[in-house]
Amino acid sequence: MAERRRSGRRVVWEEVAAPQESSSLPEPYEVTMVQALRLDETLLEEIPEEAGWDSEGAWLLSLLDCSDMGTVFGEYFRPSQKTDVLLVAIAALTADDAHDRQMGSDIVDMALTDPVSWLTDVPEILRHIHRNVEHIRTEPARRSLHSLLLQLMEWSPREVVRSLLGISPVCDRAAVAMWEVLVSVRWALRRVMSELLGVLQDWRLGRVFSSATEDACIYPLALLACANIDTEEFAALYKARRYLRRPSPVMLLMVLTGLNTLSKTPEMARKLAVLLPDILETLTDANANVKTKALVLFINVMGHMESEEANPIFLSLAEKLLPLFDDECSRVRELSIRLFQDMMKTVVGRSKKKLLKTVQSVLLPLLLHTNEEIESVAKASRDTLHASAKFLGWRRLSSVAKTGQTTLIGECLITHRKSRVEEYLLQSLPYLKDPQATVREEAIRFIGLAARRQSILSQERLWHICDALLPLGKDTEPSVRSLAAKTISVLTIEQSPTSRWSLRSLCCWL
Numbered sequence: 310m311a312e313r314r315r316s317g318r319r320v321v322w323e324e325v326a327a328p329q330e331s332s333s334l335p336e337p338y339e340v341t342m343v344q345a346l347r348l349d350e351t352l353l354e355e356i357p358e359e360a361g362w363d364s365e366g367a368w369l370l371s372l373l374d375c376s377d378m379g380t381v382f383g384e385y386f387r388p389s390q391k392t393d394v395l396l397v398a399i400a401a402l403t404a405d406d407a408h409d410r411q412m413g414s415d416i417v418d419m420a421l422t423d424p425v426s427w428l429t430d431v432p433e434i435l436r437h438i439h440r441n442v443e444h445i446r447t448e449p450a451r452r453s454l455h456s457l458l459l460q461l462m463e464w465s466p467r468e469v470v471r472s473l474l475g476i477s478p479v480c481d482r483a484a485v486a487m488w489e490v491l492v493s494v495r496w497a498l499r500r501v502m503s504e505l506l507g508v509l510q511d512w513r514l515g516r517v518f519s520s521a522t523e524d525a526c527i528y529p530l531a532l533l534a535c536a537n538i539d540t541e542e543f544a545a546l547y548k549a550r551r552y553l554r555r556p557s558p559v560m561l562l563m564v565l566t567g568l569n570t571l572s573k574t575p576e577m578a579r580k581l582a583v584l585l586p587d588i589l590e591t592l593t594d595a596n597a598n599v600k601t602k603a604l605v606l607f608i609n610v611m612g613h614m615e616s617e618e619a620n621p622i623f624l625s626l627a628e629k630l631l632p633l634f635d636d637e638c639s640r641v642r643e644l645s646i647r648l649f650q651d652m653m654k655t656v657v658g659r660s661k662k663k664l665l666k667t668v669q670s671v672l673l674p675l676l677l678h679t680n681e682e683i684e685s686v687a688k689a690s691r692d693t694l695h696a697s698a699k700f701l702g703w704r705r706l707s708s709v710a711k712t713g714q715t716t717l718i719g720e721c722l723i724t725h726r727k728s729r730v731e732e733y734l735l736q737s738l739p740y741l742k743d744p745q746a747t748v749r750e751e752a753i754r755f756i757g758l759a760a761r762r763q764s765i766l767s768q769e770r771l772w773h774i775c776d777a778l779l780p781l782g783k784d785t786e787p788s789v790r791s792l793a794a795k796t797i798s799v800l801t802i803e804q805s806p807t808s809r810w811s812l813r814s815l816c817c818w819l
Contacts, residue, residue, distance in 0.1 A: 388425075388426045388427070388429045389429060389430075391420070391426055391427045391429070392427060392428070392429050392430050392433065392434065394416060395416060395417070395420050395427055395428075395434065396433065396434065396437045397413075397416075398412065398413040398414075398415075398416035398417055398420075399413065399417070399434070399437045399438060399441055399454070399457075400413070400437065400441055401413030401416075402414065402417070402441065402445050402450040402453060402454055403441050403444040403445050403446075403450070410447060410449070410450050413450070413453070414449060414450060414453040417453045417454070417456070417457050418453065418456075420457065420460075421456060421457065421460050424460060424464045428460070428461060428464055428465070431461055431464075431465050431468045431469060431472060432468065432472040432475075432476075434457075434461065435461070435469065435472045435473055435476060435487075436472075436476055438454060438457070438458065438487060439473075439476050439477065439483050439484060439487060440483075441454075442454065442483050442486050442487060443482060443483050443486065455490045458487060458490045458491060459490065459491070459494060459497055462491055462497045462500060462501070463497075463500075466500040466501070466503075466504055467504055467507075469491075469504075470500075470501055470504035470505060470508070471504070471508065473487060473488070474508065480559060480560055480563070481559075482559065485559050485560075485562060485563050488501075488563045488566075489562075489563055489566045492563065492566050492567035492570055493566055493570055494570070495570055495571075495573075498567055498570050498571070501567075502567075538580075539580075540579055540580045540582075543580050543583065544580075544583040547583050547584065548583065558595065558596065558599060561591060561595075561599055562598055562599055562602065565588075565599065565602035565603060565606060566602060568581060568584070568606050569602055569605050569606050569609065572606055572609035572610050573609060575613040578609055578610045578612070578613040578614075579610075579613055579614065581606070581610050582610055582611075582614055582618065582619075582622075585606075585607065585610060585611075585622050585626075586622065586625065588603050588606065588607070589622075589625060589626060589629055591603060592629050592633065593629070597636070597637075597638035597640070597641055600633065600636065600638070600641045601638070601640050601641055601644060604633075604641065604644040604645060604648055605644065607626065607648055608644070608647070608648055608651065611623075611648075611651065611652070611655065612651065614655075616655050616656065616657045616658075617657075617658075619655055619656070620656055620657065620658065620660035621660075623652045623655065623656050623660060623664070624660055624663055624664065626648075626652065627649070627652065627664060627667045628667065630645045630648060630649050630652075631667075631670070631671060631674075633645035634646055634649075634671070634674050634675075634678065635674070635739075635743075637744070639681075639683045639685070639686050642678070642681075642686050642689075643683075643685050643686045643689045646675070646678070646686070646689040646690055646693050647689050647692075647693070649671065649693055650689070650692060650693040650696045650697075653668065653696055653697065653700045654696065661700075664700075665701065668697050668700050668701055669701065669726075669729075670736075671693075671697060672694065672697060672698075672706075672722055673722065673733050673736050673737060673755070674736070674740075675690045675693055675694040675697065676690075676694060676715060676718050676719060676722065676751075676755070677737065677740050677743075677748055677751050677752055677755070678690035678748070679691050679694065679713065679715060679718075679751075680715060680747045680748055680750070680751040681745060681747065681748060682745050682746075682747050691710065691713055694710045694718070695707060695710040695711055698710050703721075703725060705721055705725070706718070706721045706722070706725060709721045715751055715754070715755075716754070716758070719754070719755045719758050719759070720758065720762075723758065723759055723762045724762075727762075730759050730762060731770070733755070733759055734756060734759050734760065734770075734774065737752050737755050737756050737759070738752075738756070738773075738774070738777045740752035741753065741756075741777050741778065741780075741781060746784075746785075746786040746788070746789055749781070749784070749786075749789050750786075750788060750789055750792055753778065753781070753789070753792045753793055753796055754792070754796075756774060756778070756796065757795075757796040757799060757800065760774060760800050761799070761800075771800060771801070774800065775797050775800065775801065778793045778796060778797050779793075779797065781793035782794060
């Protein structure tokens with residue numbers, strides 16, 4: 310066997326078994342794994358320094374083209390030795406050195422073409438994947454590992470599921486990463502669920518793996534994926550068990566991945582509708598990954614629901630979506646804004662009237678987000694602002710929203726509902742602390758515009774606005790500092806030009 314240790318930025322393959330003196334491969338000579346990865350010290354010394362190899366594990370493979378490497382492994386290695394080589398290759402995928410990673414990927418690719426002789430010890434291979442999966446940093450290496458996991462699932466699904474449950478019964482982060490690969494592909498998800506049903510039906514195994522099954526809402530998911538059960542039967546089953554009420558965050562992430570895989574077909578999406586109220590409750594305190602997967606699930610499922618069926622969920626969802634518009638994760642912001650737009654297109658009847666006030670409350674946040682640095686979020690905001698104006702029947706705003714000119718949009722908001730100007734002002738103040746300078750600038754511009762359009766501001770309101778603007782005098786962006794100073798000056802002069810309420814007295818007071 311060989312062991313891996315790190316030396317600087319290289320992966321060095323340490324010899325455990327002494328190599329044979331000869332480096333040739335005469336039949337029926339049995340080659341050890343160490344020789345395949347390193348050969349012997351005498352041959353190593355013969356490599357010229359100008360060759361430039363910095364990894365003892367990679368240079369041998371460079372001496373062989375793909376056909377030669379396949380011949381060497383095919384003719385001189387026993388299946389158990391090939392598995393040993395594969396274990397080292399899995400570890401090589403975590404290497405900093407590109408040659409080592411390429412060596413690992415080449416061996417993994419070779420194993421995928423001949424699972425009969427390479428994948429002889431599934432539990433041991435899974436243990437090595439579990440040990441290394443969190444340390445793989447490059448996308449090509451991750452793809453190789455994912456392909457290997459899926460090949461193992463196709464080759465021996467029963468052994469994969471039960472071995473992975475045994476490796477991590479409580480489902481740690483590495484195990485979740487492995488489960489996510491397996492449940493992200495529809496055919497693999499069905500096999501996973503089928504095997505998990507078998508585990509759950511075996512009371513001895515069910516007791517051992519309870520935290521990795523029941524807590525993860527696996528049982529209803531398994532029934533949904535594998536059983537011939539209609540929508541009403543599944544809804545009754547789920548309402549009786551309510552597994553999604555308090556799942557652990559780690560397990561919820563895995564389950565949402567599986568649910569997203571299922572939700573891509575209309576039939577499955579409609580069955581999943583019964584889960585949405587409980588998933589809605591997870592949005593409040595969830596991390597970005599959970600929020601993202603939950604939002605994708607809502608988009609998939611609600612796109613296949615009838616309006617009458619979806620309306621009650623829409624009304625509950627609308628209030629939950631508003632805080633997500635300002636989430637620190639840009640993907641969450643984009644998805645929540647897109648989902649709000651989809652929701653407005655679907656809702657009908659009395660629910661549409663109930664949603665009017667909520668739609669009015671998103672206009673200003675959408676305006677400010679149209680100035681985001683991240684174009685996908687900015688575009689989603691423009692599109693949803695236009696859809697909101699159509700929903701409300703505000704033709705001028707609908708027309709202006711298409712232009713993307715924020716000043717015109719701001720003026721339209723103010724003139725259309727003069728009674729809401731103070732509400733808009735208060736709503737814009739938190740955006741002065743937004744991480745993006747472009748959003749802070751847009752908030753300052755709108756505040757200046759709205760305050761000037763308001764004929765008279767109380768001294769208390771003016772103080773409140775200026776108090777929020779003054780810290781921006783130390784903003785990291787010069788444009789923000791300058792715009793904030795000008796806005797304060799204009800407001801204090803225009804609002805009270807002859808009173809003692811001047812910029813100087815304001816600053817002294819504060």
